Amino acid sequence: MPSRNLFQLVYTSIYRAGRVDSELSALRSILSVSRRNNQDAGVTGFLIFDRDSFLQVLEGPRDALDATMARIVRDDRHRDVAVLGTKPIKQRTFHAWTMGGCRRTPQQDPVFAAHGMEDGIDRSRADFEQIVALARDLSVQASAPA
Numbered sequence: 523m524p525s526r527n528l529f530q531l532v533y534t535s536i537y538r539a540g541r542v543d544s545e546l547s548a549l550r551s552i553l554s555v556s557r558r559n560n561q562d563a564g565v566t567g568f569l570i571f572d573r574d575s576f577l578q579v580l581e582g583p584r585d586a587l588d589a590t591m592a593r594i595v596r597d598d599r600h601r602d603v604a605v606l607g608t609k610p611i612k613q614r615t616f617h618a619w620t621m622g623g624c625r626r627t628p629q630q631d632p633v634f635a636a637h638g639m640e641d642g643i644d645r646s647r648a649d650f651e652q653i654v655a656l657a658r659d660l661s662v663q664a665s666a667p668a
């Protein structure tokens with residue numbers, strides 16, 4: 523059912539290497555905690571990791587997005603969190619995903635190219651709709667929603 527309190531938020535950030543975790547184990551642990559928390563909060567979305575950049579689309583009720591972002595910006599596994607925008611939506615794009623995610627692989631090059639990002643994400647020019655569209659296409663290719 524369409525909701526009047528449904529919003530989509532997009533941000534970019536830069537991965538900050540930890541002393542212990544590898545990139546892949548950081549991503550796995552972020553996704554596993556996100557899925558648990560987002561399920562409880564009614565948040566869905568998709569997280570892309572490309573070289574040193576995170577791109578994340580979050581969707582859900584406004585207060586749930588605010589609470590989730592408040593935790594995310596404090597996380598020292600990344601820096602320079604830049605919110606590209608928050609906008610009302612009629613329905614979720616990532617309704618099947620409490621948080622889908624992927625690390626870019628060469629097999630995904632055509633998908634990135636189709637969205638003008640063959641050379642990676644230019645954070646200074648990243649665009650809200652461009653990132654939602656990229657994440658949507660990657661989520662279709664990703665295996666099964668978790």
Ligand SMILES: Cc1cc2nc3c(=O)[nH]c(=O)nc-3n(C[C@H](O)[C@H](O)[C@H](O)COP(=O)(O)O)c2cc1C
Nearest residue numbers: 552555556559560576578590593594597599600621
């Ligand atoms: C790139 C990135 C994306 C994240 N996405 C989410 C998310 O969607 N939901 C969430 O609850 N936490 C997310 N986190 C993790 C939070 O920063 C934080 O570690 C976590 O919410 C703490 O949960 P806890 O208090 O249950 O341990 C993300 C962290 C990073 C670095």
